Amino acid sequence: MNKIAVVTGAASGIGRAVIERLSKEDFMGVILDINDEGGRQVAGEIQRRGKQAAFMCVDVTQEGAVRAAFDRIISDHGRLDVLVNVAGGSLHRHKIEEFPFEHWRAVIDLNLTSTFLCCRAVAGLMKSQKSGAIVNISSDIGFSGDASRSAYAAAKAGIVGFTKTLALELAPFNVRANAVAPGRIATPRVRATYSDAEWEAAAKRIPLGHAGEPEDVAEAVAFLVGDAAKHMTGQTLHVNGGRVVT
Numbered sequence: 001m002n003k004i005a006v007v008t009g010a011a012s013g014i015g016r017a018v019i020e021r022l023s024k025e026d027f028m029g030v031i032l033d034i035n036d037e038g039g040r041q042v043a044g045e046i047q048r049r050g051k052q053a054a055f056m057c058v059d060v061t062q063e064g065a066v067r068a069a070f071d072r073i074i075s076d077h078g079r080l081d082v083l084v085n086v087a088g089g090s091l092h093r094h095k096i097e098e099f100p101f102e103h104w105r106a107v108i109d110l111n112l113t114s115t116f117l118c119c120r121a122v123a124g125l126m127k128s129q130k131s132g133a134i135v136n137i138s139s140d141i142g143f144s145g146d147a148s149r150s151a152y153a154a155a156k157a158g159i160v161g162f163t164k165t166l167a168l169e170l171a172p173f174n175v176r177a178n179a180v181a182p183g184r185i186a187t188p189r190v191r192a193t194y195s196d197a198e199w200e201a202a203a204k205r206i207p208l209g210h211a212g213e214p215e216d217v218a219e220a221v222a223f224l225v226g227d228a229a230k231h232m233t234g235q236t237l238h239v240n241g242g243r244v245v246t
């Protein structure tokens with residue numbers, strides 16, 4: 001029987017690269033995403049390559065929707081081996097004194113609360129299985145900060161603290177939790193928000209001289225969920241071309 005990997009935000013960008021990478025390892029991938037059309041498309045493409053994939057249209061910021069989705073996954077498959085929390089984004093940029101509360105809440109909910117809700121939904125099952133691996137996607141901004149992105153920096157730094165605690169709670173049950181902190185990654189969404197000139201200027205500030213690809217992040221995730229990382233938990237892997245050195 002294939003192992004089951006749930007990846008949030010896998011209808012595009014980094015999440016899509018992650019689920020495609022894990023499907024090459026013969027995981028059955030379950031996409032949780034709010035983008036109905038994109039999610040169906042990614043699942044369909046994986047299936048056409050002869051691999052197993054499913055899509056569920058879920059808003060991962062909503063407690064009831066997350067609970068219902070994982071209840072269904074667990075009842076359909078009886079197990080869950082990997083959870084990768086990718087859904088997120090910086091959404092809003094404001095100076096701190098002008099940051100609307102609803103924008104703050106939206107960024108925290110999308111990045112941090114969604115990660116908490118999905119991890120909480122799988123923790124009991126993984127503990128009882130005595131196996132499982134979780135990877136949460138942070139950001140280099142969670143380490144460096146970024147003027148005008150206070151909520152995003154707080155949420156992504158929060159993911160690291162949350163992941164460390166999760167790792168300590170789950171370690172006695174042979175369940176591992178780690179984080180990956182990407183730097184600038186050329187996903188369609190991110191690339192579209194910059195002009196060519198801005199993109200080139202930003203690339204020069206990255207020591208390796210260019211932005212990363214979604215597949216670079218997917219490789220780090222595949223490593224962390226695999227047996228090669230069986231003695232790693234509570235850690236953060238940085239995939240940022242050297243932009244932030246910790």
Ligand SMILES: NC(=O)c1ccc[n+]([C@@H]2O[C@H](COP(=O)([O-])OP(=O)(O)OC[C@H]3O[C@@H](n4cnc5c(N)ncnc54)[C@H](O)[C@@H]3O)[C@@H](O)[C@H]2O)c1
Pocket residue numbers: 008009010011012013014015032033034035038058059060061086087088089090110111137138139140181182183184185186187188189190
């Ligand atoms: N691209 C980068 O440069 C970069 C850098 C550092 C960290 N990250 C992080 O990586 C993750 C993915 O980034 P990306 O560039 O691939 O973004 P993306 O916008 O391409 O993908 C995000 C996915 O999440 C889904 N999503 C959004 N809100 C959702 C919700 N409420 N419920 C379920 N799904 C939802 C979207 O539909 C989309 O498919 C994010 O957490 C982001 O913060 C990205």
